[in-house]
Amino acid sequence: MLMKTVQSIVDTRLLCRLQRYQGNNVGLVPTMGFLHEGHIRLVRQARRDNDFLVVSIFVNPTQFSPSEDFSTYPRNFEQDQSLLADEGVDLIFCPSTEEMYSSENSTFVEVTGQLTTNLCAISRPHFFCGVASVVAKLFNIIDPHRAYFGQKDAQQLAVIKRMVRDLNFDIEIVSVPIVRDDDGLAKSSRNAYLNPDQRKSSTVLFRALQHAEMLIIDGERNSGRILAEMEKVIQATEYARIDYIDIVCTNSFESQEYINGEVLIAVAVWIADTRLIDNIQIDLSNLTS
Amino acid sequence: MLMKTVQSIVDTRLLCRLQRYQGNNVGLVPTMGFLHEGHIRLVRQARRDNDFLVVSIFVNPTQFSPSEDFSTYPRNFEQDQSLLADEGVDLIFCPSTEEMYSSENSTFVEVTGQLTTNLCAISRPHFFCGVASVVAKLFNIIDPHRAYFGQKDAQQLAVIKRMVRDLNFDIEIVSVPIVRDDDGLAKSSRNAYLNPDQRKSSTVLFRALQHAEMLIIDGERNSGRILAEMEKVIQATEYARIDYIDIVCTNSFESQEYINGEVLIAVAVWIADTRLIDNIQIDLSNLTS
Numbered sequence: 389m390l391m392k393t394v395q396s397i398v399d400t401r402l403l404c405r406l407q408r409y410q411g412n413n414v415g416l417v418p419t420m421g422f423l424h425e426g427h428i429r430l431v432r433q434a435r436r437d438n439d440f441l442v443v444s445i446f447v448n449p450t451q452f453s454p455s456e457d458f459s460t461y462p463r464n465f466e467q468d469q470s471l472l473a474d475e476g477v478d479l480i481f482c483p484s485t486e487e488m489y490s491s492e493n494s495t496f497v498e499v500t501g502q503l504t505t506n507l508c509a510i511s512r513p514h515f516f517c518g519v520a521s522v523v524a525k526l527f528n529i530i531d532p533h534r535a536y537f538g539q540k541d542a543q544q545l546a547v548i549k550r551m552v553r554d555l556n557f558d559i560e561i562v563s564v565p566i567v568r569d570d571d572g573l574a575k576s577s578r579n580a581y582l583n584p585d586q587r588k589s590s591t592v593l594f595r596a597l598q599h600a601e602m603l604i605i606d607g608e609r610n611s612g613r614i615l616a617e618m619e620k621v622i623q624a625t626e627y628a629r630i631d632y633i634d635i636v637c638t639n640s641f642e643s644q645e646y647i648n649g650e651v652l653i654a655v656a657v658w659i660a661d662t663r664l665i666d667n668i669q670i671d672l673s674n675l676t677s
Numbered sequence: 678m679l680m681k682t683v684q685s686i687v688d689t690r691l692l693c694r695l696q697r698y699q700g701n702n703v704g705l706v707p708t709m710g711f712l713h714e715g716h717i718r719l720v721r722q723a724r725r726d727n728d729f730l731v732v733s734i735f736v737n738p739t740q741f742s743p744s745e746d747f748s749t750y751p752r753n754f755e756q757d758q759s760l761l762a763d764e765g766v767d768l769i770f771c772p773s774t775e776e777m778y779s780s781e782n783s784t785f786v787e788v789t790g791q792l793t794t795n796l797c798a799i800s801r802p803h804f805f806c807g808v809a810s811v812v813a814k815l816f817n818i819i820d821p822h823r824a825y826f827g828q829k830d831a832q833q834l835a836v837i838k839r840m841v842r843d844l845n846f847d848i849e850i851v852s853v854p855i856v857r858d859d860d861g862l863a864k865s866s867r868n869a870y871l872n873p874d875q876r877k878s879s880t881v882l883f884r885a886l887q888h889a890e891m892l893i894i895d896g897e898r899n900s901g902r903i904l905a906e907m908e909k910v911i912q913a914t915e916y917a918r919i920d921y922i923d924i925v926c927t928n929s930f931e932s933q934e935y936i937n938g939e940v941l942i943a944v945a946v947w948i949a950d951t952r953l954i955d956n957i958q959i960d961l962s963n964l965t966s
Contacts, residue, residue: 401847409698494790495809495843501783520784521844528845554784555810556817558690 393480400481412439416532421445422462426567426575430536444481451518497521534560574666581662592625593666609647611635631656682769689770701728705821710734711751715856715864719825733770740807786810823849863955870951881914882955898936900924920945
């Protein structure tokens with residue numbers, strides 16, 4: 389089947405509904421475009437799982453604050469289109485801002501509580517509401533059987549899962565592992581902002597996470613001591629400034645004083661003017677077995 | 678077809694989806710039960726319009742504030758069931774609170790702006806968020822082609838329409854006119870709270886609205902003067918205490934200083950301990966033609 393590129397909500401809905409009524413499974417990979425190997429991993433997994441595969445490309449203004457990089461967020465639609473055609477995607481949904489948001493738009497989906505209190509929610513207070521709202525819209529337009537999100541945005545993934553459960557969306561949320569460059573930097577569209585020197589510094593996120601993992605393997609269970617060690621690693625790096633580092637429960641996202649069960653170690657670091665995030669999950673029962 | 682009564686979300690979803698896949702139109706009338714002729718009018722219209730008709734009965738705790746009447750809200754499930762069987766309803770969806778809300782429920786749908794700023798939003802600040810959230814859940818569970826709401830809850834109807842538009846629900850919202858007792862009192866489950874004396878006083882809502890309409894027909898266009906006249910009518914009535922009276926644009930719900938185009942005249946009045954609401958819509962172009 390030839391890949392379709394559709395801007396219209398009505399047409400996209402019709403094409404997806406037709407597939408569903410023909411008994412085909414519909415998969416959705418929501419993206420903001422400027423695709424990298426992390427996205428491609430999502431797309432490949434979704435391609436394997438579903439009969440009809442939709443990738444949305446929409447740089448969603450409501451998840452950026454006025455001081456953030458909405459206008460400069462990298463875009464390259466032709467390259468995205470060519471990559472997705474190569475992956476056998478069936479439909480690219482790429483609406484304009486006007487198509488997605490009427491000028492009177494005033495409805496928002498809020499996931500409240502611990503899940504949206506710490507980590508990225510501190511420096512990006514409107515982010516998760518913007519994400520949850522636009523994903524709810526995409527879900528209602530495409531009505532997929534499955535939707536794919538990267539583990540790199542671990543808090544976003546948890547927020548979407550919570551929204552799906554709380555609002556009774558009948559959609560399976562599939563989490564896909566982080567893809568990294570050879571030196572450990574997690575793939576991100578924002579890596580394009582880094583100059584060569586900053587790019588070298590940017591490996592510090594994964595190095596700090598690996599250092600934490602090593603400490604835990606060696607028996608350290610005190611989060612404060614682990615975070616202090618991570619802080620040292622990051623502070624010793626040129627251009628690097630910590631936004632947050634935290635060790636949280638993978639379900640509740642509450643900060644953990646002592647490591648127990650499954651934890652997420654999450655970091656957000658500014659490399660000069662570029663904010664990068666990364667994380668690893670550690671399951672103590674896997675370590676000790 | 679025999680009417681089914683189902684508590685489970687999973688089973689309800691399955692039954693509705695089956696109908697949709699068989700090419701049948703699904704209609705939904707969301708209610709809190711204790712059905713009266715106002716509900717029956719919704720049900721009859723929905724019965725005419727759809728192949729498969731679902732009525733939900735769920736007294737939604739999240740739209741009541743702690744000081745409101747959630748625990749005493751009237752319930753009579755057997756009577757509701759018998760009424761709905763007589764109307765040829767296909768499925769009653771009557772989940773428990775636990776079925777609808779997990780203990781960790783933390784996702785809410787908020788319609789912001791003018792629409793949820795005045796009228797009922799003033800004395801019931803959490804009401805519309807509770808309504809929008811539970812209706813979003815019902816929409817995701819039942820996935821109806823059409824959903825039916827009474828014009829009596831005019832602001833709720835506007836909020837639901839806005840939510841459907843903003844979150845791209847593919848559902849037609851059908852508005853159904855108010856049903857009144859012979860003396861003008863709008864049908865409401867809460868009318869059951871009134872003792873005979875209070876019941877007599879309760880006609881004041883419609884009398885005040887009719888008085889306003891008469892003034893407008895007579896040429897009055899100044900909202901302040903109309904509202905002052907309505908106030909006199911209500912204040913002269915035993916047990917009656919105004920919660921609000923307002924004249925608003927039927928689209929934006931902004932208060933109108935002068936009457937122009939289409940307006941909604943809306944009242945909320947306490948009759949002793951019972952809060953009742955009512956409204957009429959007036960289209961000047963109809964009056965003058």
